Amino acid sequence: MSFNILNFNESLFKNEYFSILIFLLIAILLSCIIVLLSYVLSTQNPETEKLSSYECGFEPYEDARQSFDVKFYLIAILFVVFDIETMFLLPWSISLSQLDIIGFWVMIDFIIELGIGFVYIWYIGALEWD
Structure with missing residues (x-):
């Protein structure tokens, strides 16, 4: 060899x-x-002015480390969930002609479940901003 x-x-x-x-x-x-x-x-010559935070040219009025409302996180999570949903729907819509009837009804079921989830989120008021 x-x-x-x-x-x-x-x-x-x-x-x-x-x-x-x-x-x-x-x-x-x-x-x-x-x-x-x-x-x-x-x-590399650090100065106090270069190392300070920039707030439109003047000293900040209050501390920038404030807590966020939980509503922001809820909206962000809902956005991610419904954004991932489009990631599943796009390949399905492209290959729709190659799928059989079972693939079609599986994705219709997926869309219905997402619709039920959206209606539930709307019903409990997660999208309302008070």
């Missing part, structure tokens, strides 16, 4: 994963070079 280094290299360069690996290594190398150059070439 002979191992020909030339054939090995040719097959390695023809492999599609090798080109992705080379691209990834070049991207990492260039990123490291840019970060290193910016650190080496920058002037």
Whole structure:
């Protein structure tokens, strides 16, 4: 069994994963070079004015660390849930002609369940802002 280094290299360069690996290594190398150059070439003289927070050119009136209302988090979670729903609906709508009747009714069931969830959220007042 002979191992020909030339054939090995040719097959390695023809492999599609090798080109992705080379691209990834070049991207990492260039990123490291840019970060290193910016650190080496920058002037580092920290001042109190540079390190202070910027609030439209004047001192802030009150502390910026205030607690948020839970309503913000609820709206954000609802947005994520209904945004992920579109992630499931888009491939289904594209491949609708290739699905059989079972795939069609499974997605109709999914849409109905999402509609019930939306009506429930609306009913309990989660979308109302008081």
